[in-house]
Amino acid sequence: MLKLILLTLLIAAVVGMGWVRLAPNDPARWHLDPRRVARPTTPNFHLLRMGDGDAPAPIFDTAPTALAERLHEVALADGATLLAGRVSEGHMTYRTRSRVMGFPDYTSVFIEPAGDGSVLTAFARARYGYSDMGANRARLEAWVAALSD
Template identity: 60%
Template sequence: MIKLAVLAALGVVVAVMGYIRLAPHDPARWHEDPTLVARPGTPNYHLIRLVGGDAIAPVYDTTPEALAQTLDGIARADGAELLAGSVESGHMTYVTRTPIMGYPDYTSVKVGPVGEGASFSAFARARFGRSDLGVNRARLERWRAALDAIF
Protein backbone atom coordinates (compact mmCIF):
# COMPACT_ATOMS: atom_id res chain seq x y z
CA MET A 1 0.00 0.00 0.00
CA ILE A 2 2.81 2.41 0.89
CA LYS A 3 4.66 1.44 -2.30
CA LEU A 4 1.58 2.26 -4.32
CA ALA A 5 1.21 5.65 -2.62
CA VAL A 6 4.88 6.48 -3.24
CA LEU A 7 4.59 5.43 -6.89
CA ALA A 8 1.44 7.52 -7.29
CA ALA A 9 3.16 10.54 -5.73
CA LEU A 10 6.16 10.09 -8.03
CA GLY A 11 3.80 9.83 -10.98
CA VAL A 12 2.18 13.12 -10.04
CA VAL A 13 5.58 14.81 -9.69
CA VAL A 14 6.70 13.52 -13.10
CA ALA A 15 3.41 14.66 -14.68
CA VAL A 16 3.73 18.16 -13.22
CA MET A 17 7.36 18.44 -14.30
CA GLY A 18 6.41 17.24 -17.77
CA TYR A 19 3.63 19.81 -18.01
CA ILE A 20 5.96 22.61 -16.88
CA ARG A 21 8.52 21.68 -19.55
CA LEU A 22 6.12 20.81 -22.38
CA ALA A 23 3.14 23.16 -21.93
CA PRO A 24 2.59 25.13 -25.14
CA HIS A 25 3.33 28.85 -25.20
CA ASP A 26 0.57 31.23 -26.28
CA PRO A 27 2.23 34.19 -28.02
CA ALA A 28 -1.01 36.19 -27.89
CA ARG A 29 -0.98 35.96 -24.10
CA TRP A 30 2.71 36.62 -23.47
CA HIS A 31 3.71 39.11 -26.20
CA GLU A 32 3.01 42.32 -24.31
CA ASP A 33 4.14 45.90 -24.75
CA PRO A 34 6.31 46.68 -21.71
CA THR A 35 5.67 50.41 -22.13
CA LEU A 36 1.95 49.88 -21.53
CA VAL A 37 1.69 46.82 -19.29
CA ALA A 38 0.16 47.19 -15.82
CA ARG A 39 2.23 45.99 -12.88
CA PRO A 40 1.12 42.49 -11.81
CA GLY A 41 -0.15 41.83 -8.29
CA THR A 42 2.53 39.18 -7.74
CA PRO A 43 6.25 39.71 -7.06
CA ASN A 44 7.45 37.38 -9.84
CA TYR A 45 8.37 40.03 -12.41
CA HIS A 46 10.77 42.88 -13.16
CA LEU A 47 9.93 45.92 -15.28
CA ILE A 48 12.32 48.37 -16.92
CA ARG A 49 10.95 51.46 -18.64
CA LEU A 50 11.46 55.21 -18.79
CA VAL A 51 8.66 55.90 -16.30
CA GLY A 52 6.88 53.66 -13.80
CA GLY A 53 9.14 50.63 -13.78
CA ASP A 54 11.26 48.88 -11.18
CA ALA A 55 14.29 50.38 -12.92
CA ILE A 56 14.70 53.34 -15.25
CA ALA A 57 15.49 52.46 -18.84
CA PRO A 58 18.85 53.80 -20.01
CA VAL A 59 19.22 55.83 -23.20
CA TYR A 60 22.03 54.66 -25.47
CA ASP A 61 23.92 56.60 -28.12
CA THR A 62 22.86 54.35 -30.98
CA THR A 63 19.96 53.74 -33.34
CA PRO A 64 16.89 51.73 -32.33
CA GLU A 65 17.73 49.19 -35.04
CA ALA A 66 21.26 48.64 -33.72
CA LEU A 67 20.00 48.43 -30.14
CA ALA A 68 17.33 45.87 -31.08
CA GLN A 69 19.85 43.75 -32.99
CA THR A 70 22.38 43.86 -30.15
CA LEU A 71 19.78 43.13 -27.49
CA ASP A 72 18.54 40.15 -29.48
CA GLY A 73 22.08 38.76 -29.64
CA ILE A 74 22.55 39.24 -25.90
CA ALA A 75 19.21 37.57 -25.11
CA ARG A 76 19.92 34.57 -27.32
CA ALA A 77 23.44 34.19 -25.92
CA ASP A 78 21.82 34.08 -22.47
CA GLY A 79 19.63 31.13 -23.52
CA ALA A 80 16.49 33.00 -24.58
CA GLU A 81 14.38 31.80 -27.50
CA LEU A 82 12.31 34.24 -29.54
CA LEU A 83 8.60 33.48 -29.04
CA ALA A 84 6.95 36.42 -30.79
CA GLY A 85 7.74 39.66 -32.55
CA SER A 86 10.89 40.45 -34.49
CA VAL A 87 14.10 42.40 -34.28
CA GLU A 88 12.92 44.43 -37.28
CA SER A 89 9.79 45.57 -35.43
CA GLY A 90 11.78 46.34 -32.28
CA HIS A 91 9.24 44.40 -30.22
CA MET A 92 10.28 40.90 -29.17
CA THR A 93 9.15 38.38 -26.56
CA TYR A 94 11.54 35.67 -25.41
CA VAL A 95 11.14 32.45 -23.44
CA THR A 96 13.83 31.46 -20.96
CA ARG A 97 13.84 28.51 -18.58
CA THR A 98 15.15 28.06 -15.06
CA PRO A 99 18.14 25.70 -14.95
CA ILE A 100 16.85 22.87 -12.75
CA MET A 101 13.07 22.67 -13.06
CA GLY A 102 12.74 24.32 -16.46
CA TYR A 103 10.06 26.81 -15.41
CA PRO A 104 9.34 29.13 -18.34
CA ASP A 105 9.79 32.87 -17.93
CA TYR A 106 8.73 35.41 -20.55
CA THR A 107 10.57 38.63 -21.33
CA SER A 108 8.95 41.19 -23.61
CA VAL A 109 11.22 43.93 -24.95
CA LYS A 110 10.38 47.05 -26.92
CA VAL A 111 13.07 49.26 -28.44
CA GLY A 112 12.48 52.79 -29.65
CA PRO A 113 14.02 56.19 -30.30
CA VAL A 114 14.61 58.64 -27.46
CA GLY A 115 15.98 61.98 -28.58
CA GLU A 116 19.12 61.33 -30.62
CA GLY A 117 19.55 57.84 -29.14
CA ALA A 118 17.57 54.71 -28.37
CA SER A 119 16.21 52.96 -25.31
CA PHE A 120 14.39 49.79 -24.43
CA SER A 121 11.63 48.79 -22.08
CA ALA A 122 11.45 45.23 -20.79
CA PHE A 123 8.93 43.19 -18.83
CA ALA A 124 10.23 39.86 -17.49
CA ARG A 125 7.83 37.59 -15.62
CA ALA A 126 7.33 34.03 -14.49
CA ARG A 127 4.57 31.88 -15.94
CA PHE A 128 4.15 29.65 -12.90
CA GLY A 129 4.25 30.42 -9.20
CA ARG A 130 4.14 33.53 -7.10
CA SER A 131 7.87 34.06 -6.59
CA ASP A 132 10.68 33.93 -9.12
CA LEU A 133 13.47 34.17 -6.51
CA GLY A 134 14.81 37.23 -8.34
CA VAL A 135 15.71 35.48 -11.59
CA ASN A 136 13.79 37.90 -13.82
CA ARG A 137 15.47 40.93 -12.27
CA ALA A 138 18.88 39.22 -12.50
CA ARG A 139 18.30 38.40 -16.18
CA LEU A 140 17.39 41.96 -17.09
CA GLU A 141 20.34 43.29 -15.10
CA ARG A 142 22.66 40.94 -17.06
CA TRP A 143 21.21 42.09 -20.36
CA ARG A 144 21.48 45.74 -19.37
CA ALA A 145 25.09 45.32 -18.16
CA ALA A 146 25.97 43.68 -21.48
CA LEU A 147 24.41 46.60 -23.37
CA ASP A 148 26.21 49.11 -21.14
CA ALA A 149 29.51 47.42 -22.00
CA ILE A 150 28.82 47.76 -25.74
CA PHE A 151 27.24 51.21 -25.96
Protein backbone atom coordinates in the same frame (compact mmCIF):
# COMPACT_ATOMS: atom_id res chain seq x y z
CA MET B 1 0.46 0.90 0.79
CA LEU B 2 3.46 3.18 1.34
CA LYS B 3 4.95 2.03 -1.97
CA LEU B 4 1.71 2.87 -3.76
CA ILE B 5 1.67 6.37 -2.26
CA LEU B 6 5.31 6.96 -3.21
CA LEU B 7 4.71 5.66 -6.73
CA THR B 8 1.68 7.94 -7.09
CA LEU B 9 3.72 10.96 -5.91
CA LEU B 10 6.52 10.09 -8.30
CA ILE B 11 4.14 9.81 -11.24
CA ALA B 12 2.50 13.11 -10.29
CA ALA B 13 5.92 14.80 -10.14
CA VAL B 14 6.94 13.45 -13.55
CA VAL B 15 3.63 14.55 -15.11
CA GLY B 16 3.99 18.01 -13.52
CA MET B 17 7.53 18.40 -14.82
CA GLY B 18 6.39 17.27 -18.24
CA TRP B 19 3.61 19.86 -18.26
CA VAL B 20 6.05 22.63 -17.30
CA ARG B 21 8.31 21.66 -20.21
CA LEU B 22 5.65 20.88 -22.83
CA ALA B 23 2.85 23.37 -22.09
CA PRO B 24 2.05 25.47 -25.17
CA ASN B 25 3.43 29.01 -25.33
CA ASP B 26 0.71 31.19 -26.85
CA PRO B 27 2.44 34.25 -28.37
CA ALA B 28 -0.83 36.21 -28.24
CA ARG B 29 -0.87 35.83 -24.46
CA TRP B 30 2.81 36.57 -23.77
CA HIS B 31 3.84 39.10 -26.44
CA LEU B 32 3.02 42.32 -24.63
CA ASP B 33 4.02 45.95 -24.96
CA PRO B 34 6.01 46.67 -21.77
CA ARG B 35 5.13 50.38 -22.03
CA ARG B 36 1.46 49.60 -21.46
CA VAL B 37 1.35 46.46 -19.30
CA ALA B 38 -0.34 46.57 -15.90
CA ARG B 39 1.93 45.84 -12.94
CA PRO B 40 1.25 42.33 -11.61
CA THR B 41 0.23 41.85 -7.99
CA THR B 42 2.78 39.06 -7.49
CA PRO B 43 6.54 39.60 -7.03
CA ASN B 44 7.55 37.28 -9.89
CA PHE B 45 8.34 40.00 -12.44
CA HIS B 46 10.69 42.88 -13.19
CA LEU B 47 9.72 45.99 -15.14
CA LEU B 48 12.02 48.52 -16.79
CA ARG B 49 9.83 51.49 -17.66
CA MET B 50 9.76 55.24 -17.28
CA GLY B 51 7.57 56.36 -14.41
CA ASP B 52 6.34 53.28 -12.57
CA GLY B 53 8.91 50.61 -13.39
CA ASP B 54 10.96 48.70 -10.83
CA ALA B 55 13.91 50.46 -12.44
CA PRO B 56 14.01 53.28 -15.00
CA ALA B 57 14.17 52.27 -18.64
CA PRO B 58 17.82 52.56 -19.70
CA ILE B 59 18.82 54.90 -22.50
CA PHE B 60 21.63 53.94 -24.86
CA ASP B 61 23.72 55.98 -27.32
CA THR B 62 22.85 53.51 -30.06
CA ALA B 63 20.33 53.59 -32.87
CA PRO B 64 17.19 51.53 -32.14
CA THR B 65 17.84 48.97 -34.88
CA ALA B 66 21.42 48.36 -33.74
CA LEU B 67 20.32 48.08 -30.09
CA ALA B 68 17.57 45.60 -31.02
CA GLU B 69 20.05 43.45 -32.95
CA ARG B 70 22.54 43.52 -30.06
CA LEU B 71 19.81 42.68 -27.52
CA HIS B 72 18.75 39.75 -29.68
CA GLU B 73 22.34 38.43 -29.68
CA VAL B 74 22.57 38.84 -25.88
CA ALA B 75 19.24 37.08 -25.30
CA LEU B 76 20.11 34.15 -27.56
CA ALA B 77 23.53 33.80 -25.91
CA ASP B 78 21.72 33.59 -22.56
CA GLY B 79 19.64 30.65 -23.81
CA ALA B 80 16.48 32.59 -24.70
CA THR B 81 14.33 31.76 -27.70
CA LEU B 82 12.40 34.35 -29.67
CA LEU B 83 8.73 33.59 -29.05
CA ALA B 84 7.15 36.52 -30.90
CA GLY B 85 7.91 39.84 -32.51
CA ARG B 86 10.60 41.01 -34.87
CA VAL B 87 14.04 42.34 -34.21
CA SER B 88 13.62 44.75 -37.12
CA GLU B 89 10.61 46.31 -35.34
CA GLY B 90 12.31 46.48 -31.94
CA HIS B 91 9.45 44.66 -30.21
CA MET B 92 10.31 41.10 -29.19
CA THR B 93 9.24 38.55 -26.60
CA TYR B 94 11.69 35.87 -25.46
CA ARG B 95 11.15 32.68 -23.50
CA THR B 96 13.81 31.55 -21.07
CA ARG B 97 13.78 28.57 -18.72
CA SER B 98 15.09 28.05 -15.21
CA ARG B 99 18.18 25.87 -15.22
CA VAL B 100 17.02 23.07 -12.91
CA MET B 101 13.26 22.67 -13.32
CA GLY B 102 12.77 24.34 -16.69
CA PHE B 103 10.09 26.79 -15.56
CA PRO B 104 9.38 29.23 -18.41
CA ASP B 105 9.80 32.98 -18.03
CA TYR B 106 8.84 35.54 -20.65
CA THR B 107 10.62 38.81 -21.38
CA SER B 108 8.97 41.37 -23.65
CA VAL B 109 11.08 44.28 -24.84
CA PHE B 110 10.34 47.42 -26.80
CA ILE B 111 13.11 49.61 -28.20
CA GLU B 112 12.34 53.07 -29.51
CA PRO B 113 14.20 56.26 -30.35
CA ALA B 114 15.22 58.58 -27.52
CA GLY B 115 17.00 61.69 -28.75
CA ASP B 116 20.11 60.54 -30.61
CA GLY B 117 19.92 57.08 -29.03
CA SER B 118 17.30 54.60 -27.90
CA VAL B 119 15.37 53.59 -24.83
CA LEU B 120 14.80 49.98 -23.77
CA THR B 121 11.53 49.19 -22.04
CA ALA B 122 11.22 45.62 -20.77
CA PHE B 123 8.84 43.39 -18.82
CA ALA B 124 10.13 40.03 -17.56
CA ARG B 125 7.78 37.67 -15.72
CA ALA B 126 7.36 34.10 -14.61
CA ARG B 127 4.62 31.92 -16.01
CA TYR B 128 4.21 29.77 -12.90
CA GLY B 129 4.39 30.48 -9.21
CA TYR B 130 4.19 33.43 -6.91
CA SER B 131 7.87 34.30 -6.58
CA ASP B 132 10.74 33.92 -9.02
CA MET B 133 13.41 34.50 -6.35
CA GLY B 134 14.74 37.48 -8.32
CA ALA B 135 15.45 35.53 -11.51
CA ASN B 136 13.72 37.97 -13.85
CA ARG B 137 15.41 40.99 -12.26
CA ALA B 138 18.82 39.29 -12.49
CA ARG B 139 18.23 38.35 -16.13
CA LEU B 140 17.24 41.86 -17.18
CA GLU B 141 20.12 43.41 -15.25
CA ALA B 142 22.54 41.01 -16.96
CA TRP B 143 21.12 41.81 -20.40
CA VAL B 144 21.34 45.56 -19.77
CA ALA B 145 24.90 45.18 -18.45
CA ALA B 146 25.87 43.22 -21.59
CA LEU B 147 24.36 45.96 -23.75
CA SER B 148 26.29 48.61 -21.83
CA ASP B 149 29.67 46.91 -22.45
